[in-house]
Amino acid sequence: MSEVTQTDFFKRPVIDPVARAARILDVAIRRYKPVKVFAMFSGGHDSVCAAHVASQRPEFSGCVHINTGIGIERTREYVRRTCEDFSWPLLEYHALDHGQDYEKIVFKHGFPGPFAHTMMYNRLKERCIRSLTRDHKPKPSERK
Numbered sequence: 197m198s199e200v201t202q203t204d205f206f207k208r209p210v211i212d213p214v215a216r217a218a219r220i221l222d223v224a225i226r227r228y229k230p231v232k233v234f235a236m237f238s239g240g241h242d243s244v245c246a247a248h249v250a251s252q253r254p255e256f257s258g259c260v261h262i263n264t265g266i267g268i269e270r271t272r273e274y275v276r277r278t279c280e281d282f283s284w285p286l287l288e289y290h291a292l293d294h295g296q297d298y299e300k301i302v303f304k305h306g307f308p309g310p311f312a313h314t315m316m317y318n319r320l321k322e323r324c325i326r327s328l329t330r331d332h333k334p335k336p337s338e339r340k
Contacts, residue, residue, distance in 0.1 A: 239267075
């Protein structure tokens with residue numbers, strides 16, 4: 197059986213995807229000089245790998261999980277347990293804290309179809325991401 201090789205955006209083979217992800221993150225950190233680096237941790241395989249790569253950087257400040265209110269509790273438990281096991285700080289943002297209750301939205305407007313994906317993303321996730329940014333935006337004196 198032959199080995200499957202991943203390809204990048206330009207269809208070039210990627211021999212070591214973890215090392216490639218680390219290089220991409222290092223370039224971004226050098227270019228943008230963030231004060232903090234957070235890994236967005238949904239609980240999926242990709243995000244746990246991304247969190248691991250990010251956690252190896254000195255700028256790593258922790259993982260962020262956005263609780264939209266429609267996910268599976270077992271997934272949230274996995275995120276919490278994984279962060280605890282690796283000693284990664286975890287920030288959990290809740291859509292409900294931003295006045296976004298999926299159940300109420302559905303009762304009022306019906307289930308959103310594919311056409312409403314962007315709207316639901318904005319309501320359930322983007323507002324939490326804005327809070328994360330606001331909560332951790334460095335003061336001018338903290339910038340490098």
